[in-house]
Amino acid sequence: MDLFVFLALLQDGITTGAIYLLLAIGLLIVFSVTRVIFVPQGDLLAFGALTAATLQSGQVPGTLWLLDGAAAVALVASLFGGWRLALRGVLTWGVYPFVVTAAVMLLAPRQVPAVSILLALAIVTPMGPLIWRFAFRPIADASVLALLILAMALHFVLIGLGLIFFGPEEASAPTLTDANVDLGVLNVSGQSLVVLLCCITLVLGLRWFFGSTIHGKVLRAAASDRLGARLVGIDAAASGALAFGLASFIAALAGVLIGAVTPLSYDAGFDIGLKGFVAAIMGGLISYPMAAAGAILVGVLESLGSFWASAYHEVIVFTLLIPVLVWLSLRSGSAEDRA
Amino acid sequence: MTPVRVLSLCGTIAGVVLIPAALPEFYVTLFGYVGLATLVALGLVLLTGISGQTSFGQASFVGIAAYATTLLTKLWGAPPIAGLIVGLVVTGTTAWLLGLVTARLSGHFLALVSVAWGISFFSLFGTLPLLHGFNGIGDIPPLRLGPLSAENLRVNLGVIWAVVAIVLAMSASLLDSRMGRAIRTLNGARLVGDSVGIDTARLSRSVFVLAALYAGVAGFLFAHFQRFISPTPFNLGASIDYLFMVIIGGAASLWGAPLGAALVVVLRDQFNDWIPRITGRVGDFELLVFSIVVILLLQRAPDGLLPLLTHLKRRRPPPGGLAIDVPAEIPPAPVLAPAVAPGAELLALESISRNFGGLAANRDVSFAVHAREIVALIGPNGAGKTTLFNVVCGVLSPSGGHMRLFGTPVEHLPSRRIAALGVARTFQHVKLLPNRSVLENIALGTHLSGRAGLWRAMLRLDRAEEARLLGEARAQAERVGFGRVLEMPAGDLPLGQQRVVEIARALCLRPHLLLLDEPAAGLRLAEKQLLAALLRQLRAEGMGVLLVEHDMDFVMELADRVVVMDFGQKIAEGPPGLVQSDPAVLEAYLGGLA
């Protein structure tokens, strides 16, 4: 392997690693606030990519009807919970889907890439809070394992829906740029720079969100001490919805980014999600910088593994997780009787 | 044998013989799959439901055994029995190696690692050239039972369910044994397990291997039943399905396994059949509907369906309430502990310190406990009593100083080794298996007096020993007044009585030294009097007792000597009367007021 090949592999690994990083961040936010290991986040990634692809082809994606349907149920449910809840319900689950639906109807036929992408984000982002509302909130106090198993079942629901909405074939999300950038020996595609740029922007944006906004601080409080947060009046249901909303936004964004580089099928998200999840675990499910390092490591390792022994690259990535987890678990000492 | 057991045995035999004969061909296949899934699910009940470890990788073990037997019988022409043996050896070894790596993992970390190996093994099955790739291997020879060739699906179904019945019976025997009780402590009560001398790390690895072996048996049967294998049935999705079965059926009971397996297999089949008929579309809605049903079941019945079906039969408290009988006179110990010379030194602490990071919870604490002596450790909140108690029990190791038990240095022994030396303890926050009977909880304490391991328990070769252990537990129970409530779930007792269960459990270790962490907390007056009488009796029999206690009246009336701690240090030691008037003690307790 010469230097050129190594650099090319590194660049490839960093681009995919950036996507894993986005998913890892989403997983960490959701886990720290709700203890849900949100594996099906990867399926929302596929939803994001395929929704954008469908919009770009001038059609109305099935995910829009899913949003409208689920929002309608949530709206009706919120009407029975006092006027403040009802008001909030009407705004979130009445006005918002209406606006999005209208925008899709008006704008989708024009097939403008940037618009398709924004609409896809607007459609897929509310899926997170809806999933929280209907799947996890009813058993929010169950054990981490029960929530994990529910998350697995949810993954199958999402790929079932994905198959119905998008069919089994792969599709590409619209690209924002076709440019190629020459960096000396390396010829880097513009889209992979867009991926990196978005990733960095999002990380900085989240830093600002958690550091400087009231919602961000609430989430941090809810994450660091669930019981304490509840005692000081932080609404666990609302912070859960916010966490899931952030995760689904991040997933949808990752979807439109990677979907432009690689055509994705309805079931492609799970594998990507699992690798994001490997990265998140490397962060011990708590530390963001560790997760970032983990994500890049997973991306680069996958790239190198694909080069050396391509048939075994999945084995390499997932086997890597085992020593890391063991190390983490040794470091955290005896985890017994923490149930 | 109880009538229920006789009935279920007859039912099983009838089932194994009659069901295959009566079922139409297709349902033979379907129930074959139910049987195979039941085997895997039984392992998962032991692993997840009983011992609290979750695995998303059981399908890999099915696959390892299936591929092993296929390679041997189809490609190398060995008889199936060789396939079974090699398959199980390979599966067991793989699980054991994985277990070595994952032994320290618990909770969701183990679940996550299992996802990783689930994917890796699936990938390997498809990639290793030896295993013929993703398109699979066909024409695997069928099983032969003398003249009966299991080429016939009905014979196969009989074989599968006979194996299921055997494995179910063996699992039931296991749970109804010394090792079974030990396994139950793995789920959230490992400290209890350690405190009665169970090697919990090794045991959880054994259960892990056992569950893998069940999956291996299923894999062996699967290969010779379907006679075609490819990597797909051993992927992560299949492992998730097995977990769904266990969770839906009810992870806490063995019967949850067949129930869940039947439900999942039959539901999937029926959805595959009816959804295309109703919607006119194929392939779209089957998975969606199935997984929505799974989610609803998880939400509505988080403990599975079996408890819903059987909850009506739950044992009611005996008439006359829960009051325990306070014996007029406490009977002597049923089995006398080997005598220790009266007044011999049992426990000696010399300058024990324990730090947490920069914080010193104990500094230079020294005292001793002798045979025929009750020593009380008291002090205000945060004085470091519990830390010291945990150091003595072996839960924490001291940062400095020396500790001797019966003359042997024990600074770095784990709790189970300390328990084996003849030291028993109770817990400040009661730790019992709330769903198990009082008798079973007490019998946990007899763990070290038995020898029978997993296999002897599964084959019911441990019955004589088991009877002896239960007899001992029963005697200890009666001694503390639990004769009438032995069969009650321990969690149904009032808190005070749960404490007494813990003491009875501790006494089953036949300790020379008894360590009690706030034994009187939550007890009513009569119960306290009983407890005090019991402790005096134990002292009279030669035992040494160290107790941490807040209840001053109780301590002052009972203890021979009191050790007072404050800010991690010993500030006073002596007979109750003297300590009570010690100025340092008054200062510690009354602070600035004194």
Place this chain on the structure above:
Amino acid sequence: MKARLFAAATAMSILGATAAAQAQIKIGAILSISGPAAAMGVGYKAAFDFFPNEIAGQKVEYIVRDDATDANTAFTIAQKMISEDHVDAFIGPSLTASDAAVAPLANQAHVPMLAMAPYEYDPTKQPYTFNDAQPLSLMVSVVFKYMQQHGVKDIGYIGFSDGWGDQVLAATRTSAQADGIKILADERYARTDTSAEAQALKLMSVHPQAIMMGNSATPAALPVVALRHRGYKGGIYGNHGVVSPAFIKVGGEAADGVIADTSPLVVYDQLPDDNVIKPVATAFMADYAKKFGPQSVNPFAGYSYDAVLLLQAAIPAALKAGKPGTDEFRVALRDAVEKTHELVGVSGVYTMSPTNHNGQDARAAVLVEVKDGAWRAIR
């Protein structure tokens, strides 16, 4: 628990105990409509929407089920179709692994089955198994003949890490050996991978004169784009799984010049007028376009269609031997399918014999090349 199971079992056995002649011919189709192979499976399924409801005066019922790309599920479905639905023939399965799982059942129950995925077996041992998909060795050999004629001496292989990748590799090995071409590398990627850059770099590092691909549909464009992006100048060859409009759409400029084998159906309008397949394929595509709109060529639909053509031709003879639903009918149906002679389908021309249950010849393989954003037949 056991008692309840037993009661249920008895009830089921009473319900299921009917097996006699049926009023209509029942055809069971097992297709991979969901799961990893779904993209191909929906193609197979599409043709069922306009199949004849009556053959030789007999009503025909098609029972279509999804095996979710799982041979295990296919096995269960086949068992049910045999013993509950009493099907007279199977169309499919459409997945090689499922074919292997179902074949022993079909042969045991004397149900003729028309496998639609490339599946290697011995027809004398599995007399009830037929296969209407071109054997991969036939298809791939066409590509290698072309390579040989154009002076290719060594190739690199890149394929999916799944059954398709394995099968194309096996055929590639056979053809490469026959044509004296060396295989320098065997690289794999998963259908759902987001990048094949590393594999492309690895291939380029061994400098093959050409690349042979064992992948299919849209994800097949991944290594093509990566290779061209990294400046690979050699020829890129694919198998018939690659040939789809979506491949060109995603591959863009990089897809230009990719050469692959394919079914005649795919380029039916470019076939010479004297090609016997042309009129059959034209008629089929007219029906297909009516249902699914123009420009929606799907070679997989062709395999389903050919399966029905084969059955349609054989059923009259079988009806003379017995009524649908009887063993006599199925045995005769098998015999009749085996006697198929010069039957023109949309994927090839079939002439079966006891030792050849595929019956296709060189007419079943066409070479195509991507030119100006479309697949063009190479004459």
